[in-house]
Amino acid sequence: MTKRFCRLLAVLLLLASLLGGCSDKTAGQVFRLDILSEPSTIDPQTASSDEQYLILLNTMEGLLKMDENQTPTEAAAESYAVSADGLTYTFFLRKDMLWSDGKTPVTAYDFQFAFQRLFDPQTQSPAAVNFTCIRGSSAALSGEGSVQDIGVTAQDDDTLVFSLEHLNPSFLSLLTTPAALPCNEDFFRAARGKYGVSDEFMLFNGPFFIYSWPEGEYIHMRKNTNYHARDSVIPSAFRLYIREENDLSRLTGGAVDAAAVSFAELETLDETYGAVQFSNILWAILPNLENPALANLSIRQALAAGVDREDLSGYLAQNQQIASVPVPPAVTLGGASYREQAGDSDELDELPYTAAELFQIGLRELAADASPSLTLICPDSDGIPLLLSQLQRQLRDTLGVFINIEPLEPSELDSRIASRDYDLALCPVKASYDSPEAVLSQLYGGESLTGWQNDQMAGYMNGAKNASTASGVLSSYRSAERLLTQNGVVLPLFYETSYYVTAPSVTGLRFSPFGCHVSFAEGRKKG
DSSP, rough: OHHHHHHHHHHHHHHHHHHHHHHOOOTTEEEEEEEESSSSSOTTTTTSSHHHHHHHHHOOOOEEETTTTSSSSEEEEEEEEEOOTTTTEEEEEEEEOOOOTSSBBOOOHHHHHHHHHHOOTOOOOGGGGTTTTTHHHHHHHHTSSSSSGSSEEEEETEEEEEEESSSTHHHHHHTGGGGGGGHHHHHHHHHTOOOOOGGGGGGSSSSSSEEEOOTTEEEEEOOOOSSSSSGGGGOSSEEEEEOOOOOOHHHTTTTTTTTEEEEHHHHHHHSSSSSEEEEEEEEEEOOOOTTTTSHHHHHHHHHTTTOHHHHHHGGOOEEEEEEESEEEEEOTTTTHHHHHHHSSOOOOSSSSSSSSHHHHHHHHHHTSSSSOOEEEEEESSTTTEEEEEEEEHHHHHHHHHEEEEEEHHHHHHHHHHTTTTSSSSEEEEEEESSSSHHHTTTSSTTTTSSOOOHHEEEEEEHHHHSSSHHHHHHHHHHHHHHHHTTSOEEEEEEEEEEEEEEEEEEEEEEEOOSSEEEEEETEEEEE
């Protein structure tokens, strides 16, 4: 009788689960996506790659997150308040949060410790400089102060207070990025230096957790039943396959449910595939300021002024548009397009000399009898070498300088740019969060792509942070990006539009132009 009863109970439970599932046939499904690089770590405070962001912003949750309109909204924080002077932010955390072990509460102290790690010089966080508006953070980063004294204070388990040294209009957006994710101090110390290197040495507080990670194959995430908003998470899991390159047939053949695609690939897909697009990437030529000829301001200004963008526009692909200033159209400020507010003029026509005159001035300053020999490295992707060939002709005809074009594989291009082994480099620049600062901070400073350090530039950037009005913020950022172009530190060429496509049966995936590409929590499949 006991065995028969157990069998009957099992059947009834199975039937109940099946009937329960009839209310939403799209719930509990598994989503699949390819990634091109396997992360070496998923430590939030040191994350820098798109793959790391993708994993962390699906498995972790900060005080705030971006909603479908790319606006910061409450996440681990139930509410928050900002002081009248804009220098104090108080966050009130939800009381029902647990880490993925199912027993450890997520508290304000976890966020306090995360920021102490962020500003610890030993962490070497690439994102720490973005948060130096926090009181005492710069001193801690330089080693002159203590991380215990920074302006991030847990008043109790549920209350976290940030004290800023100066205003930062992007502060709420910054709190949605991986660097601001929590870290449990006891777990971190128990990991003994291995924190984040695998799922074994991570705790998660977001919609999913890493269930398995066979090295070099895939990373499998399951729904986190300890997540405070677990009832709103629709899929049961998602899997990231580690691939060497993108392959559209993986999407069309049903192996994955979404993919980043090129414009040419998008054109081959029919209307049943869902698509979103963002004009979010700047392509710019970066002169190597360590090259004696390019260290000369007049030479750089001559190169910048010698670019005829109207002529180049005829050589662009359909997902590209001419750029004269650095910040791409996807970036907003105060809830509206920054580019529309700031305009798109680089004002190089206000220089007192023509491009040819500037070049000759530079040669005289260098005491050079002939034009410098310069090579421009670039991606070997479709269309770019042809575009640069036209630029090559422009500069030869206008300045009398011949620039050699050297197309490279993406990995070699990245390596050469990172080591500054080039004269000129065509480089993509993409914001990791929604602010002009996210682009401009990559283009100036000793550790930036350009290595350019300039007091006036620093003044404009600090002015944007300290401005008390929206117009003041806009004016400071506008002045900063034009200073970059007028000094020939950055030669913007074009903006590129990114495309993300979902399979015909898929809805509810959310894509972002910044950092994390896909949010899976609301994903559904038909049938």
